[in-house]
Amino acid sequence: MSPILIPPRFGWYLCTFHIGRMYFxxxxxxxxxxxxxxxxxxxxxxxxxxASYPLPDKSLxxxxxxxxxxxxxxxxxxxxxxxxxxxxxxxKHCSICGLCRLEFDHHCPWVGNCVTLSKLKAFITFxxxxxxxxxxAVLPVAQILVKHIILALHVSKRDPWAAKTWWDWPGSWILxxxxxxxxxxxxxxxxxxxxxxxxxxxxxxLGYLIEQPHLRVVITAGFALLLSVFAFGLGIVSTxxxxxxxxxxxxxxxxxxxxxxRHDLVCIPQTATNEVFVAPLLPKExxxxxxxxxxxxxxQLRPFFLTPSPxxxxxxxxxxxxxxxxxxxxNNHRN
Numbered sequence: 001m002s003p004i005l006i007p008p009r010f011g012w013y014l015c016t017f018h019i020g021r022m023y024f025x026x027x028x029x030x031x032x033x034x035x036x037x038x039x040x041x042x043x044x045x046x047x048x049x050x051a052s053y054p055l056p057d058k059s060l061x062x063x064x065x066x067x068x069x070x071x072x073x074x075x076x077x078x079x080x081x082x083x084x085x086x087x088x089x090x091x092k093h094c095s096i097c098g099l100c101r102l103e104f105d106h107h108c109p110w111v112g113n114c115v116t117l118s119k120l121k122a123f124i125t126f127x128x129x130x131x132x133x134x135x136x137a138v139l140p141v142a143q144i145l146v147k148h149i150i151l152a153l154h155v156s157k158r159d160p161w162a163a164k165t166w167w168d169w170p171g172s173w174i175l176x177x178x179x180x181x182x183x184x185x186x187x188x189x190x191x192x193x194x195x196x197x198x199x200x201x202x203x204x205x206l207g208y209l210i211e212q213p214h215l216r217v218v219i220t221a222g223f224a225l226l227l228s229v230f231a232f233g234l235g236i237v238s239t240x241x242x243x244x245x246x247x248x249x250x251x252x253x254x255x256x257x258x259x260x261x262r263h264d265l266v267c268i269p270q271t272a273t274n275e276v277f278v279a280p281l282l283p284k285e286x287x288x289x290x291x292x293x294x295x296x297x298x299x300q301l302r303p304f305f306l307t308p309s310p311x312x313x314x315x316x317x318x319x320x321x322x323x324x325x326x327x328x329x330x331n332n333h334r335n
Contacts, residue, residue, distance in 0.1 A: 023140060030133040037126040040305070041111040041119060048306055049116040051077075051100035053313040055086040058276075064268050064323050065089070065315060066287065072267035072276035089316055090117070090288070092249055102309075106248040117247070120238070121304050127235030131228035138221055141210050145221055148213040152190030153183065162189045191215035242299045245289035245319075266318065268330050277330040281322065289319045 058072055066089045068075045075087040080098040087093070092104035094114050103117035115123050138145075156162045166172050166189060172182045194213045209217050241247065253264075266287065268277045281287060289295065 023136075027133070027137045030129065030136060034126065034129050034133055037122055037129065038111060041108070041115070041123060041126060042113050044306070045097055045113045046099065049102040049104075049114070049118055049309075051082075051085060051088060051091050051102050052309075053086055053088060056313075058267075058269075061267075061269050063315065064266055064318055064326070066318075067265050067267040067276075067278060069265070070278045072269070072278055088313055090247065090250075104247065104249055118302065118306055120242070121299065121302055124235055124238050124242075125304075127231045127238065130231040134224050134228040138224070144210060145218055148191075149187055149218060152187045152194060152213060154190070155193050156186045156190030159189075159193055162186070162193065165189075187218075188215060191218070243292045243295055244286060245291075245295040246286055250286075250288075266322065266326055268323075268326055270330075277326070277333065279326045279329055282325075285319070285322055287319055287322065288316055290317055 055074060055076065058067075058074060065074075067073055075091075076082075076084050077087045077093050077100050078084055079093045079095075079100075082093065082100055085100065087100055088102060090103050091100050093100045094104065094107050096107050097114055101114045101116055105115045105117060105120060107114045108123075157167055166182075166186060172185070173179055175181065176185050191213055192215070195215070241251065264281045264287070265278050266281065268279070270277060290298070
């Protein structure tokens with residue numbers, strides 16, 4: 001049997017669709033998952049995790065709870081359409097969405113919606129799925145793209161017009177992000193020269209965008225790389241906050257060493273006398289930190305997708321070490 005000769009221009013196409021069908025399948029499945037998670041995180045801007053519980057009677061509370069002043073009062077919101085509704089612990093009024101969001105973490109401009117603790121598992125999965133999709137999609141052709149960039153730089157430096165206009169110009173070391181931008185602009189010039197020198201009569205074939213140097217392919221891959229690095233870094237930070245038992249909102253609040261925030265007070269009810277004992281948190285003390293292992297277990301127990309809100313409000317668990325410290329202060333105050 002005589003060997004089958006394959007033209008180089010068809011190499012990437014055959015590798016992807018004929019030899020590497022599993023690659024094609026994996027890339028499309030990952031892209032579908034990324035798109036599904038994105039639309040899920042974007043959905044329900046005015047409906048998900050909206051605070052709508054009635055204000056509890058603080059005299060009936062028996063367990064420690066966060067309060068806003070030394071009288072042990074609970075927070076209410078008068079912003080937007082809230083009209084004095086109760087703001088449960090870890091709730092924030094989002095100025096962009098115009099409503100109070102339960103278990104608020106941050107408002108993400110990329111998905112145009114608030115990220116809450118109920119959606120945090122899907123959000124972190126989305127952040128790690130983006131770079132994974134990029135790696136699976138680009139790694140098979142990464143060597144080709146790198147060779148194209150090296151070729152573009154070589155052509156750009158050897159071209160008299162490009163050398164005189166850019167490489168020999170002293171301003172190229174300063175303009176466009178300094179020395180790093182000098183190489184980027186030089187590569188862009190090289191791709192433009194390669195595009196001009198490409199045979200005009202050559203009809204495009206399947207896979208030619210990868211087999212032949214194309215600036216738009218490299219720019220697309222570069223943009224996807226930056227987006228993937230950003231998403232991966234944000235995923236690491238978000239996962240770290242899960243282990244610490246804090247939200248982005250709680251981290252961004254002013255330091256307690258500078259001032260006592262009204263959200264940093266804990267009330268210990270005294271059922272026998274109907275009195276309350278209120279104490280502030282210490283600097284760097286986390287109100288909802290239950291320990292790394294417990295924080296991670298609670299995160300894993302959360303459903304991946306939103307479930308209907310329960311009719312009765314479930315108070316979040318407080319840091320047991322913090323509660324013990326405040327109870328000891330309470331006992332000392334009695335004595």
